[in-house]
Amino acid sequence: MTISDNAESQMLALFRILVVVVIIGVLAASLLYFANQRQQDASEVALKLRAQLWRERLPLLQQQWGMQYKPANWTIEGYPLQMHSSGWPLMTKQEDCLVLWKIILAEEPKPLVQKVVQQAHGCRYETETAVLDYDFQQQLVQFSAIGN
Numbered sequence: 756m757t758i759s760d761n762a763e764s765q766m767l768a769l770f771r772i773l774v775v776v777v778i779i780g781v782l783a784a785s786l787l788y789f790a791n792q793r794q795q796d797a798s799e800v801a802l803k804l805r806a807q808l809w810r811e812r813l814p815l816l817q818q819q820w821g822m823q824y825k826p827a828n829w830t831i832e833g834y835p836l837q838m839h840s841s842g843w844p845l846m847t848k849q850e851d852c853l854v855l856w857k858i859i860l861a862e863e864p865k866p867l868v869q870k871v872v873q874q875a876h877g878c879r880y881e882t883e884t885a886v887l888d889y890d891f892q893q894q895l896v897q898f899s900a901i902g903n
Contacts, residue, residue, distance in 0.1 A: 795882075796884075799900055820842055821842065825840075836855070843891035852878035856868075869881055874888075876890050885899065886898070
């Protein structure tokens with residue numbers, strides 16, 4: 756075997772290794788992309804489930820409030836809530852939004868919710884791909900998916 760044959764053989768081996776590395780890199784990138792998509796889908800479904808639970812549990816909270824003679828300032832499970840005369844909790848600051856989530860769902864908003872925003876008449880709970888809006892004035896709890 757000559758020196759040029761040996762150099763050619765080494766170049767061919769390096770080329771093959773390079774092709775294998777590129778293929779593995781493309782496969783790994785594809786896997787990470789699809790795993791991220793599934794994670795976002797799972798977060799969206801989880802928030803949608805929370806919206807359904809919210810719609811089921813809020814009337815129970817309102818019933819409990821009514822049985823305690825409808826106080827404007829009410830303490831439930833150690834958390835203070837200001838209540839609207841309609842039986843919907845008022846939200847005047849972001850901490851109220853966090854407290855309401857804890858009372859209704861018996862869990863912390865994080866890690867599911869990335870952002871909690873107190874709004875004029877309620878709260879918005881956001882993930883990367885969905886939002887849950889609570890509006891005490893319009894008396895609604897609404898789930899919305901955000902286009903990817």
